[in-house]
Amino acid sequence: MRFNFAPQDILRMVRQRWYWFAIPFAILAMLGLFAISQMPALYKSRALLLVEGQQIPDDIIRSTVQAEAEERMLRVRAQVMARDNIIRVGERYGVFGNERMTRTEKNRIMQDQARIEIDRRQTGRRGQNASVMAEISFMDANPALAQRVANELMTQFQATIVEIRTEQASGTTDFLREEEQKVRRNLAQITDDIAQIKAQNPNALPDNRGLYQSTYQRLLIERDRIESQISDTQTQIGVLQLQKPVFESAGSPEEQDLRAKKRLLAQLRRQYQETYPDVIALKEEVLDLERDLDPSAFREDAREEIALLGRQLEDEDEGSADYDRIAARRSELQEQVRTLSATNGPVTASEASYQGQMMTLTSRIEGLTQARADIDRQVEDLESRIGKLPEVETRLFTLEQERERLSRDLAGIQAKRQEAMRSESIEQQQKGERVLVLEQPILPDEPSSPDKPKLALAVFAFAGALAGALVLIPEVLFAKVQSKSHLEDMMPGTPVIEVPRFQTADERTPKRIAMASLTAATVVLGVALSWTAYQTLT
Template structure:
């Protein structure tokens, strides 16, 4: 039937009239239930504290910021630390939370309910050059008692402030300690590299790249010295050969003179015998005796001849000695020059070896210098970071860095934030007719009776010629009037009950009337 015949507006009106009492009852019951819920739900008070995220007190151009994490990230970390099981249990025990529920809740249930009652909201704004930034946040706590909500909110705000100081100080201290340890490690590595570099330079002092030009100059100078010494050496050898010839000539002249003067010159050994004979004769004769005069003359001749030979021989021996002295000096000079040539040759070989070794030394030195420079750069960077970390630590300890400042402490809440009774009643006003209509539609769908001429024609497949309307009797009219009176009485009673409930649980009627008049005045 329903698939073939669609109800008309008259049919709907007839259904509403037929189910008017049921519809009215459902509407009144649902509306009364929603109003009862709105009035009976206990009020929830919320105390809120506002904390300002204050930027660093000293200009970042003078002192760089140390803890550069985003404020919302830091707030979330602090929230997790504050809302630990230990802290929440301590607060629950301190303020006697959930005491009205007795032992029905376990510790886990209490902690879960308290976490749900804590609300942390961030307040962001657009900052030029930084974009969206968090400048403040609120910490709220909800409870059935206004004073408890305020006290717990105060406790939570204090925990947030203290935890922020503790966290930032610990982070700055840990950062400083870490950077100090790393700087010490890099300092030890740098000292090791410096020692290696010094040992390498000392071991290859003569082949260092920076001394290459000096070694080339020293090699050129040594080669020049070698040529000069070699020239002097050859000249000394020529002079030695000349002196050798001169010595040979001197020795040859002395031998010739000795051979020519052997017959003419008396033997110097006869002179003493003549003097002895002369002395013997003087013992016998006077000086005028002819024998004495003759021997005296011989002695004088022999003395004169001997002095001339000795002078000549002495002159020849002196020339030879002078030549030998020159030869000895020349030989000594030749030996000295030969030693100088040997030393200069060794120097030249050493210079050449150093020059050939220089590329290998340069490669090793470049490698050590590169490692040393990298280590020094890292060391200087880590030392600079360590200095900044120490400054940041001082700022945190003196509370000069970015900090949380209590902008507005939690106040005693004047009115509850939950439940929103007006919304509940409004929902009841919308839900009551919908529930009544739904129930009526359900009952009509279950009812298979035929309504109206159109439905009958649809069932029979024939046209209805005459329709006799329903004729209400006096009994029907009396019964309808009773139902209307009962309905009116129920509505009036419901309104009276509603006014009493509003007066007792929500707001006195005189105050409510005063506010209504003030709003529409």
């Protein structure tokens, strides 16, 4: 059977079974408070740190540590709370006592007792980085030990902050230094390649383009001039060939000049001696013309002159200047006579003039032809050099562009490395971030765990719930008619009249004794519960 419990039913149950609630509640509460009193007291020592941003303005020196402060603090916490480090701290300060434990057990104990909490706090100033609050704590049954371990963790936390920032700054500096060396190697390689190309192509360098082009134009102009001279000379040869009969039938101007000089020589001989300078000079001119125009007359006059020079040598002192001059002239005439004697025979003056002019023009043609051939070779060489210029210029231009780019990169990396070195110096001087110790770890005088008031409230709530369940369980599991409302539920529509039950004195006495006993037991348990609560919570 199931009944609906009205408020008067609940009041009836409380009135009839109040001891069912009070006695179990007191017993359970005392057991819970006793368990709380037996829990070991743990003392908590904590340190409070405030990590502020860089103190030097970024427009003066920009830090190379760009990671968020909270991210770095999480990394610091991970390093400080690492298994090996936290176990080493516990062993140093005797947290584990003399008990033999595995590293896993030691790590679990230290992780349970040590706490590092990171909290991000935004400052009220706009444009500034948020500050980071770090709370470092350690709990232990020994308050002095808790303080020492908390102080050690705080010291390691501060040192790790500086170490990480310095490491990051040093890492940036090392990276930039390696990049600088790499760029320097590439720049040196590019410079060597440029030097090698210039060494392999000394005659095809772009710097010589202007010189080559001007020289090329000059050679072309010179070749055109030489070709024009060759053409003019060939024309002169043709004209001379047409005039050959005239030379064969008439005397030449040279012959007329020869006759005039002979007449003048005769006049001078009548006036002066053979050693007179004008006579000597004119004789030499006459002999030169005779050698070309009248070889037979030249032979006769030359022999006479040689004999005369021989007599003059006899009169001069050997070793004097005149002696040497006369001897040289005599030898020259002898050689000319000997050479002239080896020719095929005498020619007329006109023929000699014709042959001389023809030989001159022919010699000029040969010289001009040789000069044109030389110019052709020079033009061909210049064309070959100019032809190589585009390829060499393209390679050099590409390498020069790359060298300029590497030079700019090198200058930029050097500037960044200098800035990174200044940033590293800031970190080494601990001026990048400021770590303020707001609270030092102190010796705790009150335990922080367990939280007895909260645990006592939980014990009371649990005992009350369990005692209340003991009151309701019989009504729910073993339901019976207890009131008028129950009958009305069982017999709907049937009028029900509730008649009170009267008890005799004999019936009331045992019940009163039982109630008095239960009341006394409840009072005793209540006093015991109060004393237990007082002892536990104070």
